[in-house]
Amino acid sequence: MSPVPDHELEALRSLTGYDQTVEMDRLCRLYGIDEATLREAVTSGRPGVQTPPSQLWDTSYKDIPGLDEASPVSVPTLVDKERFRFEYDPTREAAQRREQVNQAILCSACGVPLGIPNIRPIKVTCPACLFETTYTH
Structure with missing residues (x-):
């Protein structure tokens, strides 16, 4: 004992x-x-008795969301461009890029506002989260 x-x-x-x-x-x-x-x-002390591993959630059932609930990634969320200031870079190249900005969208991953031209399709990489997507609309 x-x-x-x-x-x-x-x-x-x-x-x-x-x-x-x-x-x-x-x-x-x-x-x-x-x-x-x-x-x-x-x-x-207790033969045959083991403490069960604690599971935080039940993994035997997996809920698959329907396609109608999912939002398509390539549809941008347009916002008013005038609400945002895109003039943080004073260089001449940045001024030329700002002249091409016609729309403001929100990054679909993190919600940061991005200024883009109205050219489609356009491949956009968010500078905040590096999420990359191609907008076709």
């Missing part, structure tokens, strides 16, 4: 990894036993 009380062994069985190692070290020092004896007491 182990000198370690059952409630301590139960608490030790419920722990895993580093927490279990620290608790084993504490119990070894507290009760004056070696680690091998404590491990044997933990495994032989």
Whole structure:
């Protein structure tokens, strides 16, 4: 019989990894036993009973959303261009690019406003999240 009380062994069985190692070290020092004896007491205390791994969600069922619920990625969310300031870069090349901006859209991944010309199809890479998409509408 182990000198370690059952409630301590139960608490030790419920722990895993580093927490279990620290608790084993504490119990070894507290009760004056070696680690091998404590491990044997933990495994032989309840033969055949193992603590089940805790699952945060049920993985046996997978809900597949319908296609009618999904929003197409290539349809941009147009917003009023005048609400945003695209003049943060004072270079001449940036001024030429700003002259080509006719529309403002929101990035479909992160929602950052992007200024784009009205050329379609257009491949856009968001500078904030690096999400890349091609708009055809």
